[in-house]
Amino acid sequence: MKYEEAIKRLEGIVSEIEGGKLNMDKIGESLKEARELIKFCKDKLYETDEEIKKILETDD
Amino acid sequence: METITLQELNGRVKSTLQFEMPDAYWVQAEISGISPSGQGHCYLELVQKDTTGRTFLAKAKANVWRNTWLKLKPYFEAETGESLKVGMKVLLQVTVTFHEVYGYSLVVWDIDPTYTMGDMARRRKEILDQLAKDGVIGLNRELEIPMLPQRIAVISSATAAGYGDFCNQLASNVYGFRFYVKLFQAAMQGDDVERSVIAALDAVAARMDDFDVVVMIRGGGAVSELSCFDSYNLAYNIANFPLPVITGIGHERDDTVADVVAHTKVKTPTAAAEFIINLVFDTAQVLEVLARRMGDAVTGRMNAETVRLERLAQKLPSLFAVLKVRNEQMLENIWNRSVNGVRNLLTVKNHKLELLEKSIAAADPALILKRGFSLTRCNGHVVNRASDLKPGDRLTTVLADGIVESEIIG
Numbered sequence A: 001m002k003y004e005e006a007i008k009r010l011e012g013i014v015s016e017i018e019g020g021k022l023n024m025d026k027i028g029e030s031l032k033e034a035r036e037l038i039k040f041c042k043d044k045l046y047e048t049d050e051e052i053k054k055i056l057e058t059d060d
Numbered sequence B: 001m002e003t004i005t006l007q008e009l010n011g012r013v014k015s016t017l018q019f020e021m022p023d024a025y026w027v028q029a030e031i032s033g034i035s036p037s038g039q040g041h042c043y044l045e046l047v048q049k050d051t052t053g054r055t056f057l058a059k060a061k062a063n064v065w066r067n068t069w070l071k072l073k074p075y076f077e078a079e080t081g082e083s084l085k086v087g088m089k090v091l092l093q094v095t096v097t098f099h100e101v102y103g104y105s106l107v108v109w110d111i112d113p114t115y116t117m118g119d120m121a122r123r124r125k126e127i128l129d130q131l132a133k134d135g136v137i138g139l140n141r142e143l144e145i146p147m148l149p150q151r152i153a154v155i156s157s158a159t160a161a162g163y164g165d166f167c168n169q170l171a172s173n174v175y176g177f178r179f180y181v182k183l184f185q186a187a188m189q190g191d192d193v194e195r196s197v198i199a200a201l202d203a204v205a206a207r208m209d210d211f212d213v214v215v216m217i218r219g220g221g222a223v224s225e226l227s228c229f230d231s232y233n234l235a236y237n238i239a240n241f242p243l244p245v246i247t248g249i250g251h252e253r254d255d256t257v258a259d260v261v262a263h264t265k266v267k268t269p270t271a272a273a274e275f276i277i278n279l280v281f282d283t284a285q286v287l288e289v290l291a292r293r294m295g296d297a298v299t300g301r302m303n304a305e306t307v308r309l310e311r312l313a314q315k316l317p318s319l320f321a322v323l324k325v326r327n328e329q330m331l332e333n334i335w336n337r338s339v340n341g342v343r344n345l346l347t348v349k350n351h352k353l354e355l356l357e358k359s360i361a362a363a364d365p366a367l368i369l370k371r372g373f374s375l376t377r378c379n380g381h382v383v384n385r386a387s388d389l390k391p392g393d394r395l396t397t398v399l400a401d402g403i404v405e406s407e408i409i410g
Helices: A003-018 A024-046 A050-057 B006-020 B066-080 B113-133 B161-171 B193-205 B232-239 B257-261 B269-362 B365-370
Strands: B025-036 B042-049 B056-064 B089-099 B103-111 B151-156 B180-185 B213-217 B245-248 B375-378 B394-398 B403-407
Touching: A003 A024, A003 B269, A024 B269, A050 B180, B006 B089, B025 B056, B056 B066, B066 B103, B066 B113, B089 B113, B113 B232, B113 B257, B151 B161, B151 B193, B161 B180, B161 B213, B161 B269, B180 B193, B193 B213, B193 B232, B213 B269, B232 B257, B245 B269
Parallel strands: B056 B103, B151 B180, B151 B213, B213 B245
Antiparallel strands: B025 B042, B025 B089, B042 B056, B089 B103, B375 B394, B394 B403
């Protein structure tokens, strides 16, 4: 997943809950997903992605 | 017929020139050759071309003597940011000389840098006009920088101080953001800039999925030599590049053509790094705000649900009371209806019993006997027909008040 997609999905979840449209049974599920998305984004920002490093270290 | 020597002839030409053209002239020309000498002089080749740029209309050698060159060179470079080079248009103050051996040449006394700058600006404008006409000038600027521009292709020379500054600035960002930098080497000054930068761009383009942005940087110097970035071909490649290009080629003056077509132009490599860090900072802020909104939204929703539950709980007793009264009424109704039903049923049954009683009473034999009827038996059987009897039979007749025995005589 791309960072942009994660943010978009997160925005969707937040507005859904803010709009009061989500039923209570699903809030737990959404909360879990939101937490995972936030973690994903924070990792991207602050943790070294070894895979990217490896890709960039290779020359054509 | 007078004959003279070549030296005499050249001597006459020399003195004629000195006599006829003693003044200094401001001359417009293009530099077609430049060679500094070991003694600190500078020898120039000057030309004038026709409008096609292919045919020479005039040509002359020009010498800048050491004393002049020592002042003129730094002055020109400070004003224009460029050093004198081939292809450059210059306005020079010259005097005309003639040497018996070396022939016709000019001596340069002064230079007007504004003429050169004006010419460079005109050339930049021509290139920009052409890029606009070709419809490419705004292409790179229209690209969107990804939310998280972490993977950076740097086009620079490894030895340039600018590259080190850029990497250090990124690595030491106070927020702790991660960046991935890959260097694509290119000459950042001199005649090879156009070719090598385009080659580096091609190398990045070949693996563009690995990168978010391209950064073109070099450290500043006393002479920035920016005119090599005023190239149509280079600008065309930048404008058409599929990733956003950020330039930080270190200068304070007018933007080069490369800067104009780039997505974003900053002054220095350090500023380029800052620019990217700020973009990521904004992105991190978006995430923070979303995370906070998420927390608030969930808390808000939970509070609302709690209040709703509490209200319901408060309402329950009174709801029960209403329900109780309603049920009791219903039960009473059912009871009443049942009692009435049974009562009605009993009345109907009673009536039927009375009728039955009456008909039973009407059939009582004693009453019949009282009305004057009698019951005749013969040998214990009730006599219904006279033909059943014969003379000599004994009859027992029951009357209302007693029994009569009799014998049939006929």
